[in-house]
Amino acid sequence: xxxxxxxxxxxxxxxxxxxxxxxxxxxxxxxxxxxxxxxxxxxxxxxxxxxxxxxxxxxxxxxxxxxxxxxxxxxxxxxxxxxxxxxxxxxxxxxxxxxxxxxxxxxxxxxxxxxxxxxxxxxxxxxxxxxxxxxxxxxxxxxxxxxxxxxxxxxxxxxxxxxxxxxxxxxxxxxxxxxxxxxxxxxxxxxxxxxxxxxxxxxxxxxxxxxxxxxxxxxxxxxxxxxxxxxxxxxxxxxxxxxxxxxxxxxxxxxxxxxxxxxxxxxxxxxxxxxxxxxxxxxxxxxxxxxxxxxxxxxxxxxxxxxxxxxxxxxxxxxxxxxxxxxxxxxxxxxxxxxxxxxxxxxxxxxxxxxxxxxxxxxxxxxxxxxxxxxxxxxxxxxxxxxxxxxxxxxxxxxxxxxxx
Numbered sequence: 001x002x003x004x005x006x007x008x009x010x011x012x013x014x015x016x017x018x019x020x021x022x023x024x025x026x027x028x029x030x031x032x033x034x035x036x037x038x039x040x041x042x043x044x045x046x047x048x049x050x051x052x053x054x055x056x057x058x059x060x061x062x063x064x065x066x067x068x069x070x071x072x073x074x075x076x077x078x079x080x081x082x083x084x085x086x087x088x089x090x091x092x093x094x095x096x097x098x099x100x101x102x103x104x105x106x107x108x109x110x111x112x113x114x115x116x117x118x119x120x121x122x123x124x125x126x127x128x129x130x131x132x133x134x135x136x137x138x139x140x141x142x143x144x145x146x147x148x149x150x151x152x153x154x155x156x157x158x159x160x161x162x163x164x165x166x167x168x169x170x171x172x173x174x175x176x177x178x179x180x181x182x183x184x185x186x187x188x189x190x191x192x193x194x195x196x197x198x199x200x201x202x203x204x205x206x207x208x209x210x211x212x213x214x215x216x217x218x219x220x221x222x223x224x225x226x227x228x229x230x231x232x233x234x235x236x237x238x239x240x241x242x243x244x245x246x247x248x249x250x251x252x253x254x255x256x257x258x259x260x261x262x263x264x265x266x267x268x269x270x271x272x273x274x275x276x277x278x279x280x281x282x283x284x285x286x287x288x289x290x291x292x293x294x295x296x297x298x299x300x301x302x303x304x305x306x307x308x309x310x311x312x313x314x315x316x317x318x319x320x321x322x323x324x325x326x327x328x329x330x331x332x333x334x335x336x337x338x339x340x341x342x343x344x345x346x347x348x349x350x351x352x353x354x355x356x357x358x359x360x361x362x363x364x365x366x367x368x369x370x371x372x373x374x375x376x377x378x379x380x381x382x383x384x385x386x387x388x389x390x391x392x393x394x395x396x397x398x399x400x401x402x403x404x405x
Contacts (some may be wrong), residue, residue: 051081058112059091059155059399082156082401095349095356095365096154097394098127099383106394107382108154111354111367114379122159123150127393130233132189133351134292135180136400139189146174151187151405154397160405162189166218167207171195175235175244179292185403187213188265192244194231202249204230206274208242208263213405222263224274229259238292240266243320245288246278257309258285260299260320282318282325284309286344293350293370299325300348300355312344317355317368329368331357335375339364349396356396361385363392 045053054065054076066076075081091112096119098106104124107116123140130141136155142148147169152159173194180187189211197203208222228249235244242263248256260279281288286302286309297320302312315331336342339359347358355368363381368374385392 047075051075055081058110059401060110060113060115060117062401091399093351093354093356093396094399095358095367095378095394095396096121097358097363097365097381097392099363099381099392100127100390102126104129109365109378109381110399111378116379116382118382119154120157121154122152122157123161130174130176131395132176132178132236133349133395133397134178134187134237135182136398136403137178137180137187137405138395138397139176139178141174141176141191146171149189151178151189153400153403153405155399156401156404158404162211163216163218165191165209165211166220167191167209167223168193168195168205172204173231173233175231175233177235177237177242177244179237180403187405188237189213190235190237190242190265192231192235192242196230196249197225203227204249206231210265221265222274226275229275234288234290236290236292236297237265238297239295240264241297243290243297245290256280258288279320279323282327283316286310286312287346289346289348291348291350291355293319293355294352296320298328298350298355300350300357302344302346303330304344310344312342315346315357328370329373331366331368332375335366335377338377339366347393347395349394351396351398354396356394358392358394360391360393365394 054062057065062076066073094108094110096106096108098104104121104127108119109116126143128143130143132139136153137151138154139151147164149162149165150159151162171193175192177190178187191209193207193209195205197205204226206224206226207220210219210221229246230249232245232247235242242265244261246259246261258281260281261274262277262279263274284304286304288299288301291298299318301316303314303316305311305313314336316327317329318325318327340362342359343361346360349356353370355370357366362385363383365378365381367376367378
């Protein structure tokens, strides 16, 4: 299949390498060694016009262009190009798939070129770290001490380590989210921590911690004891509101195994009960994945059987309107079967108008275009499953050159 193994190697993995040995060229005729009086287009175009042309390329092609010659490399590496010309054409979100259960290695899928690229993520040490993305920036936090927190641009490799989040040092569950302002490029990071109360597992201590890139400070904006519910690992910031899923701590009906909490970030207050903002999920779910698509809260969920809500029978996509869920799509059965053995939990993330869905048990990747209402498999990932317990997961992000932490 075309594109299965065609991904950028040297140029993409090390875009800043010295390429001074490359130079502009002129054409030669095929008749012997007779030189034709042809002028290279590269010599005619001024820098500003060449910049505009290169800015219309997909991200991966921009890196390839930087390997053509020294002049092109200097143009695509310049700060003016990164800030002024990279947003000329909108880029579809990429999906990075981890292909190892332990090492943070994998490939990124570009839906424009429909190819996989081998890229390295800076600083991340294991594939099970908490990961969130927004507008070209990716935030990730370690899953052991949960004290190491980074923000990076996976394309340019620019990265910054943040100070350790406040609050509980030892907790059972945490949900990470990031939101980037597309105008100011400032960002907000939230962490929802949850710890089951000793001796009473029907109660949990829940706290919300917010980081502001402008002040470079953390603020603990909410602490609360929840009864019958606990936090989890799923959250997203959308329209100035933090949404996160909560899970039944036992003692409730089976149809209320999941719930949604909304917390207004513009009016951070620890007064009042979070449970008052409770929103029911649209149906019994095996799992739910939250995402911000054009400032609309979208949830991809595994639909549980009516008599056995822990057994998945399909996958649905809903958008939240006020407090009501509207189903916008349901995965056709042929695609659901195409994953093979599909677990009750799965990976899914999206941005803009694209949603990616992936089974933990296989490297198959399904793409849903909301505007076109179209389901499509990605090109085959360069890595196949080698042993039964091998797990795959991933996340999507916007490939941008102008974003920096």
